[in-house]
Amino acid sequence: MSEIPLVAGIELGGTKCICILARGPDAIEEIVRIPTTRPDETLAAIEAVLDRWSGFVAIGIASFGPVGIDRRGGDYGHITSTPKPGWAGTDVAGRLQRRYAVPTGFHTDVVGAALAEARWGAAQGLADIAYVTVGTGVGAGLIAGHRPVDGLMHSELGHIRPVRMPGDDWIGSCPFHGACLEGLVSGPAIAARLGHPADEAPADHPVWTGVAEALGQLCHTLVLTGIPRRIVIGGGVMGAGHLFPRVRAALTRSLGGYIALPEPTLVDTFVVPPALGGNAGPLGAIILGGQALGDSVGGSGSSAFMSY
């Protein structure tokens, strides 16, 4: 991946969409924000923006999930089983690809942010990273060789089951798994446990001990995938920053000296906060568009699928 041409990027979020016409963070031509309402209304508003833009040679979409990313699957480019009213089964990538007839990349907002942080942010220059967001939910994106790690679906490692702290038997808030990671450390999970918003709990509140241990176990699992050279953790719950030293300590403890990981021994630079803030999603969409364009002009053996 060298220079990115002019791409129309869309971060499709649960409450707002960000449309960006750009080549990268230093070459942004325009950014437009649109509220996310009903699918037809929202996609029409996105199209009104893109209709006005000219010169883009690809489209990239980083969407809230779950989404279909299996290019051989019937739901590729769709939002699949979301509880968000009206959105389940919405074809996003296909609709835009047909309208603009340019290569169209599509993935989760988490993977989009991961790509952007790996290219321009907190993991700049690294081909292989994990990106975690801890907010309303817990998302974990995996990038290997500068590409999303894809198979049947996208990573959902935010739903692993961490070992509990001794004596902690709170049932957790995940409707599917109870005390999975998301059910223990997401903002709503912590709020449900405390009876008040997570950010009202001071740094020395005992709730953070278990949160840090659970996130340390997520990092342990991510390290054991073999992929990441760095783990970037963002999202509202991480905002205060006091969790980082504790998560790093929990990871180091949990790995127990197992195998010589060069980066994890430098754990302060292995588990880091993001650098791009709210721009990571739309900038990731630019990269997804650029990758779709690159695949469409050949180079990859799977170009027929990759170009959508």
Add this chain to the structure above:
Amino acid sequence: MSEIPLVAGIELGGTKCICILARGPDAIEEIVRIPTTRPDETLAAIEAVLDRWSGFVAIGIASFGPVGIDRRGGDYGHITSTPKPGWAGTDVAGRLQRRYAVPTGFHTDVVGAALAEARWGAAQGLADIAYVTVGTGVGAGLIAGHRPVDGLMHSELGHIRPVRMPGDDWIGSCPFHGACLEGLVSGPAIAARLGHPADEAPADHPVWTGVAEALGQLCHTLVLTGIPRRIVIGGGVMGAGHLFPRVRAALTRSLGGYIALPEPTLVDTFVVPPALGGNAGPLGAIILGGQALGDSVGGSGSSAFMSY
């Protein structure tokens, strides 16, 4: 990946090496077994076999680990931190590549078996699989898009920390992690717990309940990576076969209906035993050699690294 040319494959195991000259399972020209002793002696014996062979256009090596698989790392192609006397730091791929001057592929024996099962075995035709071996240790290999999932290192997901069964506080046998998966379900772990070999415990022995639950959690974690369309589980501990229905049930319970996974709902064909037996390793080495050859003649953007 279409047809594989004639490749010299080597499965480098802890007690024996298998050298194979083949294009695939139906085109095996010769198989030679060599005991694994000291590194110099063993590698010289392998070279004596390869010196006698002619016509192979690539070499593939599937080795016991841990191994260096980062092509930009100084230990690429080496066995790294093994406790096996004399073998730590042994350069395997570099030595053979220099001697025979053909493209040389290198990975773990687990990934080798995974590639072979995906091409010719229990996951035939699937691009994205996980392969688990439960024996002396627990190995887990990940294949996406027909390729090993590589980043900093190879998968070590056999060392995840599963949630324990209520009331089970056995300390586990892993010297690094205690009650990690390998420390709970490997053959030596079960034997240490029982005081006798695992295969002497009948199918209705209570020890298997916890083993199946822990393996179900490994499958849960593997599914959440997003990668596998099938999970193949082999190794001595799985030999009796009675564990499969229990592991499938544990996986289904653990996923809790989360997201619509097409294959896991057909869990009997999602978690399966291997089909290639002892030939998976050497046949995987053939694929690793074929992939190295393919990369060396172009097609991949990373051909310079992939050809070693």
